[in-house]
Amino acid sequence: MGTGWYPxxxxxxxxRGTSTGTRLFGxxxxxxxxxxxxxxxxxxxxxxxxxxxxxxxxxxxxIACLYHGWQYDTSAQCRYIxxxxxxxxxxxxxxxxxxxxxxxxxxxxxNELDSNAPQEFAFAECAPVTPVRSLYVDASxxxxxxxxxxxxxxxxxxxGGATQxxxxxxxVSLKNGSDEILVAVQPLSDVETALHIVIAGPPDVYRGDIQxxxxxxxxxxxREIEGTARHAGEVRHExxx
Numbered sequence: 078m079g080t081g082w083y084p085x086x087x088x089x090x091x092x093r094g095t096s097t098g099t100r101l102f103g104x105x106x107x108x109x110x111x112x113x114x115x116x117x118x119x120x121x122x123x124x125x126x127x128x129x130x131x132x133x134x135x136x137x138x139x140i141a142c143l144y145h146g147w148q149y150d151t152s153a154q155c156r157y158i159x160x161x162x163x164x165x166x167x168x169x170x171x172x173x174x175x176x177x178x179x180x181x182x183x184x185x186x187x188n189e190l191d192s193n194a195p196q197e198f199a200f201a202e203c204a205p206v207t208p209v210r211s212l213y214v215d216a217s218x219x220x221x222x223x224x225x226x227x228x229x230x231x232x233x234x235x236x237g238g239a240t241q242x243x244x245x246x247x248x249v250s251l252k253n254g255s256d257e258i259l260v261a262v263q264p265l266s267d268v269e270t271a272l273h274i275v276i277a278g279p280p281d282v283y284r285g286d287i288q289x290x291x292x293x294x295x296x297x298x299x300r301e302i303e304g305t306a307r308h309a310g311e312v313r314h315e316x317x318x
Contacts, residue, residue, distance in 0.1 A: 079188065082198065083247045084261035084273045085118055085177075086184045089208045096140060098131030100265045101188060106175065107131040108184060111138045111151055118177040118186040119153055124170055181248075182206040182275045183261050199245040206259070207283040209274040209291045214299050216306035218264040221272065224302045225249040230258055231294050233276070233287050250277075258291060268306075272299070 085099050086108050096109035098121050105121040107130040121129045123142040133143040139156065141148045146159040147170075155170040176187040176194035180202055187194035214221060222244070230240040230251035241252040249260045257277035265271055274295050276283045 079246055081246055082178075082185045082187055082194070084183045084263045084271075085186045086116075087208050087211055087273050087275070088116065088179050088182050088184050090211070091116060091184065094135045096131050096133070096135055098129060099263075099271070100269075101186060102264055103266045105129065106186065107140070108177075108186075109135055109140050111135065113138065115151065116177060116179060116184050117151060117153075118175040118184065120173040120175075120190065122172070123147060124155070124172060130172070181259055181261070181277075182208050183273050185247075185261075200243075200248055200250065200259075203257070203259075203277045205279045207276040207278055207280045207288060209276060209288055210295065212272045212274065212295050212299050213265075214270045214272060214302050215268065216270060216302045217268050218262055218270045220302055220306050220309070221262055221270045222249070224298060224305065225251075225260060225262075228298060229253075230256060231290060232256065233283065233290065258294075260295075 083101055085101060085106060091108060091110045093110050093112055093114055096107055099106050099108060106118055107121040108118050110116045121131050123130055125147050126144055128142050128144040130140055130142055133141045138151050139148040147155055148157040149172055150156050153172040153174045155166045158164055158166060173190045175190060178185050226242060228251060230253040232253055233256040235254035235256050238254055243250045247262050251258045259275050259277055261273040263271040276291060
C-alpha cells in the first residue's frame with residue numbers, strides 16, 4: 078500500500094449535496110460535496126456506532142449519519158446530535174479525514190488519515206478536461222498498469238501516429254499528437270481496481286462521439302485486463318454466505 082495521492086471519483090459525477098462510498102486499498106471512504114461545491118474524502122464511518130456516512134445525507138455544509146442523525150461539518154467535527162439538541166458537542170467527536178483535492182476533473186485523496194499532504198503532482202494541471210467514465214476492473218492495480226504501459230492511444234482528432242506514454246503511481250497519460258487520454262488508477266483492493274478516464278481537452282471539442290469512442294476503448298481495455306488476470310489465476314476473494 079503506497080503513500081501518496083490516489084483518485085477516488087470523477088469530479089463531474091459528484092453533484093452538490095450528494096455523497097458516495099468507495100474504497101482505497103480496502104479502506105472504506107465517503108466522498109461528498111457540500112453546498113459551496115467543495116469535495117471531501119473521509120473515513121466512511123460515523124464515530125458513534127460505526128454506520129457508513131455514505132448511507133446518510135448531505136444538508137448544506139453538513140453530512141449526517143443515517144442511523145441517529147449526528148451531523149458533521151466540513152472540518153469533520155460533530156456539530157449536532159438530534160437526541161441531545163442543546164448539548165455542546167465535545168471536540169473529540171470527529172471523523173477521520175483524508176486530505177483531498179480536485180485535479181484533471183478527478184477527486185484525489187492522500188492515502189494517510191489526518192495528515193498534511195504534499196501538494197505536488199507529477200503531471201502538470203491540464204484544463205479543461207472532458208470526463209469520460211469510471212470503470213471497475215476485477216484485477217489488481219499492477220495488472221492494470223501492465224496493460225496501460227502497452228496501450229495505444231486511439232486517434233481522436235488526429236490521423237494517428239505513435240503513442241507517447243508517461244505515468245506516476247496513480248496516473249497514466251497516453252498521447253497521440255495533440256490528443257491525450259488520462260487514466261487515473263484507484264486500487265480498491267488487492268484484486269479490484271477502478272479506472273477514472275478523462276480526455277485532456279475542452280468538452281466542446283471532445284464531447285459526444287469522441288467520448289463514446291474513448292469509452293469503448295476503456296471497455297475493451299477492461300476485458301483485456303480481466304482476461305489476463307483470470308489466466309494468471311488472479312480472482313476476487315468472495316465472501317462466503
